[in-house]
Amino acid sequence: MGLGWLLPALILAVVLAVGSQPQEQIPREAHNLNWSKPVGAGCGRGLRQGSLVLRVLGSWLGTRGAGQHLYPMLPGTSLQFSGFWYILAVASNTTGFLPSRDKRKLGASVVKVHKTGQLKVVFAFNQSQGCQAHTLLLRKDRKKAVFRNPLRGVQGFRVLSTDYSHGLVYLRLGRAGRTSKTLLLFSRQNTSSFLSMKGFADTCEVLELTDGAAVLPKD
Numbered sequence: 001m002g003l004g005w006l007l008p009a010l011i012l013a014v015v016l017a018v019g020s021q022p023q024e025q026i027p028r029e030a031h032n033l034n035w036s037k038p039v040g041a042g043c044g045r046g047l048r049q050g051s052l053v054l055r056v057l058g059s060w061l062g063t064r065g066a067g068q069h070l071y072p073m074l075p076g077t078s079l080q081f082s083g084f085w086y087i088l089a090v091a092s093n094t095t096g097f098l099p100s101r102d103k104r105k106l107g108a109s110v111v112k113v114h115k116t117g118q119l120k121v122v123f124a125f126n127q128s129q130g131c132q133a134h135t136l137l138l139r140k141d142r143k144k145a146v147f148r149n150p151l152r153g154v155q156g157f158r159v160l161s162t163d164y165s166h167g168l169v170y171l172r173l174g175r176a177g178r179t180s181k182t183l184l185l186f187s188r189q190n191t192s193s194f195l196s197m198k199g200f201a202d203t204c205e206v207l208e209l210t211d212g213a214a215v216l217p218k219d
Contacts, residue, residue: 080164085109087125088192089185091204091213094173103127106190106216109169119147121157155179160203165189166196168203183209 087107105126114120117140124133138147138157147157156172167186172179185192185200197215204210 079113081159081162081167082111082113083188085111085167085186085188086190087123087184087216088187088190089197089200089213089215090182091200091207091209092180092182093209093212094180094182101214104214104216107184109184109186119157150175161199162186166193166199168199170207181207181209183207183213 085108087109090107103126107123107125109124110122112120114137119136119138121136121138122133123136124131126132136149136152136154136157138149138154140146141148145158148154153173153175154171155174156170158170160168160170162168165188169184169186171182171184173182174180183200183203185196187196201210201213204213
């Protein structure tokens with residue numbers, strides 16, 4: 001099925017927000033690619049924390065440039081990309097990455113500069129078991145403009161494009177030459193613009209992810 005239905009601007013309600021508590025050290029198990037880790041008390045708790053997360057992160061969200069920038073994310077731009085994001089759409093060639101259509105809801109992510117050259121990224125999605133979260137601690141590659149954690153199966157995390165109100169994030173997971181591709185549409189708001197959704201659809205075609213694409217709807 002084509003992605004023509006993705007192009008209209010969508011009005012999506014807030015159904016998920018996720019908080020990230022400050023930590024001196026990230027637990028070892030948080031690095032594992034376990035996409036079925038429950039989020040505390042579930043989606044309700046995430047919703048209640050949403051406004052607090054936005055206020056706490058507001059002091060370091062960074063500026064939101066008016067122009068569209070095409071680049072793999074570098075340490076110098078990661079501060080501007082930091083903060084809370086809604087995940088409005090997903091495309092992946094990973095079997096079972098998304099639950100059945102009737103269980104799909106908005107996702108969320110928090111991106112934070114952990115140390116120089118390091119990012120801490122939290123993802124939260126609604127899976128068949130309920131709200132599930134995963135935390136990644138990523139390091140900037142010494143030679144390429146991409147963040148990785150190959151020991152934990154994260155081959156690449158990069159921002160393909162952003163104007164700091166929307167962004168396209170490309171995530172590659174796997175080991176030993178067997179990697180999966182996932183494209184995420186990030187937004188500071190719980191609604192998308194026509195251009196951001198069109199960019200998502202066009203990029204899906206380039207990455208050959210059209211068949212695995214889905215807009216995450218309201219509850």
